[in-house]
Amino acid sequence: VNTWCGNVEFCQGGGGAFGYRADSSEECSPKNPGPLMRMMRGNTYKLTLVNTASPGHVTNIHTHGLHINGEGDSDNIVRTVDGGKCLDYTYVIPDDHPGGTYWYHPHKHGTVESHVEGGGYGMLIVEDDHDSTLGEWAWAHANEKLLQVFSVPCTMLFGRCTLFSPPSLLYGNGNENEVIQVEADMWYRLRVSIVAMDENKGDLSFEGGACTVYKVASDGVWHQRPFNTWGGYSGNRPHFGLTGASRADFAIKCAFGSNTEVRWNNGRVARISAGNYGTGGGMAGGLAALGSAPPTTGALSAEAIRSANVPSANRRRFSVSINSINNRAWNPNSGLGNIAYNQVHEWTLSGLNLHNFHIHLYHMLIVSPGGCGDQKEGEFYDTIGYGRNDECKVRFFAGDFGGRMVMHCHMLNHEDSGAMNWVNVTGNIPQLPMDVPQHDCTAIHGTGTAPPTTGYPTANPTVRPTTGNPTVNPTMRPTTSTP
Numbered sequence: 284v285n286t287w288c289g290n291v292e293f294c295q296g297g298g299g300a301f302g303y304r305a306d307s308s309e310e311c312s313p314k315n316p317g318p319l320m321r322m323m324r325g326n327t328y329k330l331t332l333v334n335t336a337s338p339g340h341v342t343n344i345h346t347h348g349l350h351i352n353g354e355g356d357s358d359n360i361v362r363t364v365d366g367g368k369c370l371d372y373t374y375v376i377p378d379d380h381p382g383g384t385y386w387y388h389p390h391k392h393g394t395v396e397s398h399v400e401g402g403g404y405g406m407l408i409v410e411d412d413h414d415s416t417l418g419e420w421a422w423a424h425a426n427e428k429l430l431q432v433f434s435v436p437c438t439m440l441f442g443r444c445t446l447f448s449p450p451s452l453l454y455g456n457g458n459e460n461e462v463i464q465v466e467a468d469m470w471y472r473l474r475v476s477i478v479a480m481d482e483n484k485g486d487l488s489f490e491g492g493a494c495t496v497y498k499v500a501s502d503g504v505w506h507q508r509p510f511n512t513w514g515g516y517s518g519n520r521p522h523f524g525l526t527g528a529s530r531a532d533f534a535i536k537c538a539f540g541s542n543t544e545v546r547w548n549n550g551r552v553a554r555i556s557a558g559n560y561g562t563g564g565g566m567a568g569g570l571a572a573l574g575s576a577p578p579t580t581g582a583l584s585a586e587a588i589r590s591a592n593v594p595s596a597n598r599r600r601f602s603v604s605i606n607s608i609n610n611r612a613w614n615p616n617s618g619l620g621n622i623a624y625n626q627v628h629e630w631t632l633s634g635l636n637l638h639n640f641h642i643h644l645y646h647m648l649i650v651s652p653g654g655c656g657d658q659k660e661g662e663f664y665d666t667i668g669y670g671r672n673d674e675c676k677v678r679f680f681a682g683d684f685g686g687r688m689v690m691h692c693h694m695l696n697h698e699d700s701g702a703m704n705w706v707n708v709t710g711n712i713p714q715l716p717m718d719v720p721q722h723d724c725t726a727i728h729g730t731g732t733a734p735p736t737t738g739y740p741t742a743n744p745t746v747r748p749t750t751g752n753p754t755v756n757p758t759m760r761p762t763t764s765t766p
Contacts, residue, residue: 286327291318291344293389293403295336295366301389302402307335315457316431316478317405320387324380324409329373333724336366342398344372345390345643346407347528348503348665350380350582353644354686355716360390360643361615361687362718369724373716377683379580382411382422383503384474384530386431392613392703396480396695402457404478406431409503411577418574420470420534420566421499427472428463428535430455430545432487432552434479434527451482455545455553467539467557469565470573472499472532477547479527481696483639484668485548487531488522492541494555496521497573500532504646504663505576507585524657526639526668528693534573536565582680583663588648589678591627603634603692603702612701613691624685624710629678635670638697643689644708647677666693685712 292304296311303317304310322328332344341363351358356373364370385407389398406429411422420426433454455461465471479485489496499506525531537543537557545553566572579585599622602609609619622628629650632640646663654660656669667675681688691703 286329288329288331290331290333292333292335293342293344293364293398295340296401300401301336301340301342301398303387303405312402312457314433314454315402316433317387317402319405319429320407322374322376322407322409324376324382325378327373327375329371332364332370332372334364334366334368334370338366340366342389342391342394342403343370344387346374346385346387347641348383348385348530348646349374349407349409350377350645350683351375352684352686352716353688354684354718356719357716358643359687359718360392360689363391364721367724368721370721371719376409377581380409381504381579381583382409382415382577383500383505384408384476384532385503386476386478386528386530388478392615393699396699399478399695400435400480404431404433406474406476408474415577416575417577418470418566418568418572420573421472423566425564426470426566427474428465429474430461430463430553431457431476432478432547433457434477434482434485434547434550436481451479451548451550453547453550453552461553463545463553463555464560464562465535465537465555465557466562466565467541467559468536469567470534470536471565473535475531475533475545477525477527477529477531479547481694482527482548483635483637483694484524484526486522486546487525488546488549489535489555490544490546492543492555492557493538494521494541494543494557495536497534498523498531499534499573499576500530501658501662502530502646502665504579504583505532506659506662507576507579524669526666526693528639528641528666529664529668579663582645582682584680585648585661585663588627588680589650589661591678593627593629593678597623597626597628598630599628600631600633601640601690603632603638603640603697605638605697606701608690608692608702608704611704613703615705618687618705618707621707621709622681622688624708624712625680625682626710627678627680629676631674631676632667632670633674635668635675636673638692638694638702639666639668641666641691641693642679644684645679645681645688647679649675650678651676681708683713685709686715
């Protein structure tokens with residue numbers, strides 16, 4: 284097992300904006316995403332969150348979608364760090380963790396919206412294996428394109444809105460006119476992360492040009508049915524329903540000369556330009572060259588979860604409102620009871636016409652017949668935003684980790700208003716990691732590990748390394764390693 288260490292700063296910009304950056308040499312912008320994090324299954328990552336905001340500004344960090352522990356010094360959202368202090372996290376990535384697209388953001392209750400608004404978000408990737416059933420298009424960095432969509436209500440951005448501005452401002456990778464270049468007639472993996480501040484769900488569409496688009500994964504988990512569009516068509520317009528916190532991976536190939544707009548709720552966030560740029564990258568071939576989705580195991584064993592005999596004690600209903608779940612607002616000291624460890628649970632979710640529903644620790648398998656809107660029966664998601672008659676029935680296996688399991692509406696203003704709660708996963712659970720308090724940052728800023736030197740996610744990342752270990756840590760370049 285390798286241990287990789289790195290730092291990320293939570294910063295305070297002008298006008299009250301906040302965000303993440305690799306170190307103080309970078310601007311704390313109200314629109315730029317944080318540094319790209321890359322991880323590999325089977326490794327341990329030690330991340331120091333350096334809070335450079337002024338005293339009194341308290342924050343933390345949440346790795347959205349990762350199947351890791353939610354207690355102690357891991358993905359524990361009740362831990363916080365004061366301005367001017369540091370907080371250490373340890374993320375142990377299981378050997379069977381799905382390779383996929385995730386993201387991270389602050390999760391201090393009551394301030395999530397304001398912290399994400401300023402740029403407190405970033406993309407996180409768990410690498411797929413080279414020797415998987417997937418073609419090279421899916422795991423080679425040269426064949427990868429990244430797009431993090433940031434949608435923020437116009438009234439929230441300090442000084443950036445006028446009477447003529449649209450209701451929401453849109454950015455692709457922090458840019459207002461993001462352009463993604465691809466070699467014509469070659470397959471690429473387009474990783475998309477949606478950060479829509481106060482939106483329940485929306486429509487991601489590809490308009491114009493001549494691109495073949497297959498949706499292949501949601502929320503970090505590969506779809507198990509054959510690759511297909513999984514969306515409606517209106518003329519030359521493949522479109523896909525997503526929640527405001529979804530990730531979606533696409534296999535995409537565009538004809539020479541194509542200029543295809545990527546739009547979120549009819550607003551342009553990027554343009555895909557296909558030509559002979561001579562930059563390398565992309566994979567030739569037909570549909571068969573894409574390969575097949577890798578099998579799911581453990582907590583993502585879809586057939587075992589779907590066919591399980593779920594006892595009545597494990598069947599529950601949860602209703603989301605603007606300021607509560609099951610009519611109870613967030614209280615870190617009192618949740619919604621216990622659920623059994625190492626068992627399958629079936630939950631019926633309601634209130635999905637106006638809200639969405641996200642859980643930590645596990646992914647949810649949709650078991651409602653026919654699926655829930657654009658979210659399909661038999662597939663896994665970590666955020667549900669569609670229902671049939673306002674409801675959606677899901678199952679999950681509460682395995683590998685126990686303790687606090689958080690649930691909430693991912694419309695950030697609703698989450699901050701109290702639409703968040705938790706259950707305690709109890710039983711013969713593995714030992715929980717120990718909490719580690721915040722500390723002075725002398726070791727970080729002085730003789731300790733130097734901050735990484737990476738920038739923000741771009742549409743054209745570097746070629747994948749050929750070594751078995753990653754050449755990047757949670758903030759791009761490992762500065763130390765402790766096997």
